[in-house]
Amino acid sequence: MTRSYDDVPIRPSNLAGPAPEFPWPHGMRAAMMLSFDIDAESAITSKDPSHADKLVSMSYGGYEARVGLPKVLELLRELDLKATFFTTGWAADAYPAMVESVLRDGHEVGHHGYHHLLPDPGSAHIEDELARGFEALAKHGVRPVGYRAPYGESCDELRTALKREGILYSSSWRDDVRPYRQILPDLTAGVVELPPSSCFDDWMHGLSTRFGARSIFPKEHVLSMWKDELDETRAWGAMVGTVLHPLVSGRPMRLRLLRNFLLYTIECRDVWIATGEQIARHFEACEAAGSTAP
Ligand SMILES: [Zn+2]
Numbered sequence: 001m002t003r004s005y006d007d008v009p010i011r012p013s014n015l016a017g018p019a020p021e022f023p024w025p026h027g028m029r030a031a032m033m034l035s036f037d038i039d040a041e042s043a044i045t046s047k048d049p050s051h052a053d054k055l056v057s058m059s060y061g062g063y064e065a066r067v068g069l070p071k072v073l074e075l076l077r078e079l080d081l082k083a084t085f086f087t088t089g090w091a092a093d094a095y096p097a098m099v100e101s102v103l104r105d106g107h108e109v110g111h112h113g114y115h116h117l118l119p120d121p122g123s124a125h126i127e128d129e130l131a132r133g134f135e136a137l138a139k140h141g142v143r144p145v146g147y148r149a150p151y152g153e154s155c156d157e158l159r160t161a162l163k164r165e166g167i168l169y170s171s172s173w174r175d176d177v178r179p180y181r182q183i184l185p186d187l188t189a190g191v192v193e194l195p196p197s198s199c200f201d202d203w204m205h206g207l208s209t210r211f212g213a214r215s216i217f218p219k220e221h222v223l224s225m226w227k228d229e230l231d232e233t234r235a236w237g238a239m240v241g242t243v244l245h246p247l248v249s250g251r252p253m254r255l256r257l258l259r260n261f262l263l264y265t266i267e268c269r270d271v272w273i274a275t276g277e278q279i280a281r282h283f284e285a286c287e288a289a290g291s292t293a294p
Contacts, residue, residue, distance in 0.1 A: 015187070019178035020292035021237070025282055028272035031239040032230070032265060033194055033279050035084040035171065036072065036246055037148060038098065039116055040064045040091040043247070044211075046116035046150065051211075060209045061247060065095045068250025073105055075255060079262055083107050084276040086148040086171075089114035089129075089136030099140045108275040109137060110146035111167070121155035130161055146276040148172055152196070152243070156185050163190050169280035171196050177238035179283040192280045196241035199229050202248040202258075219257045226261050234270060239279065 024031050041061030044051045051057055076083060085102045087109055092099045102109055114132035117125050129150075137144055145168035149158065152172050159182060162170060169192040170182070177197075182190030198204070205217040233240050249258045265271050274282075286292045 014173070014175055015183040015185075016180050016193075019176045019180035021178070022283070022286040022292045024237070024272050026272060029237055029270035030230075030234040031272040031274060031279055033084065033171065033196070033239060033241040033276050034081060034262075034273050035086065035110075035148070035196070035242050035276055036244045036249070037112055038064060038069065038085050038087040038091050038102075038246060039112070040088070040095060040098070040247070042088040042090040042114075042116040043245075045090075046118070057210050060207070064091075064245070064247040064250065065098050068246035068248075069098055069101065071250040071255050072244075072246045072258075073101060073107075075259055075262070076107070077105060079259075079266065081262065081273055082275050082278075084110050084146055084171075086110040086112035086146065087137070088112045088116045088150070089133040090116070092136040092140065096140070099137070099142075103140060103142070108146065108277050109140070109142045109144060110148060110171075110276060111137065111144040112148050113150040116150040118151045118153055119149055119155060119158045120153065121157060126155075126158055127161065130158075130165065134165070145169065146171065146280070147191075148196070148243075159190055160184055167191050168284075169194050169276055171241055171276055174198060177233065177236060177240075179239065179279060181283075181287065192283050194239070194241055194276055194279055196243045197229060198243075199225055200240060201243040202254060203243075203245055206251070206254045206257075207245075207248045219253070219260065222257055223260055223264075227264060230265060230268070230271070234268065241276075 041058045044061045111133045113129045147167050147170050149172040154172050171194040173193050173195050176195045179194050182193050184190045205222050
């Protein structure tokens, strides 16, 4: 559908006001939502199903189950940290052992679509992606409360469906540094939004592939950027949300970088490193207690 500029509404695209300020638990100054996206090969086929026959292209996704995720889980055990893993239904169906290993270590599993299809407004697959994603995770006894949109895109139709499905929180919007409550088009309350931070998307700095060749950046650049973002966020009393991928951060050089960054964050001693569910439930508790009032 082609729209005219006459149809572009002249109002803020997000009807929710700026995020409220409220205290973090345990006297912490800031929060980090430690989260990973498990796409595996669905990251490769999502743009074109015929990529399924391009086996070297597919192997970039296959690294996740073979090496990347086990290495990331090992690191999280070493540092005694819990994280959220937004997992596509395809990855859960193709690699059931991968989901089981995440659950065995006590991490949260979130919804990340089925074939990782871009949820553009009006797309025929929006409901199907949602339903099949729930079905795939249900095979592991999981009814996810968190959702991260494939490609980080969303629309009114999708976020209204998330509320209908009982999702607690989304982690896709890029317009704040604190959690807030979404407002739906009918002006009712939507799900909690935990905004992720683009600078913590490891794919942007750390993966060059056959179909997406780009320069990758060394630890000196990325660690410096991540520390600056975290330190200023601590000063603001806000939160950062990571968008890490085991198929990127599970590579040797990237894992070393992630270990350095997580050790730095732990040593700050004032950052609450938590799963999306923990942060969203804390927000809800503050909301119920009236401590998120503007
Ligand atoms: Zn993804």
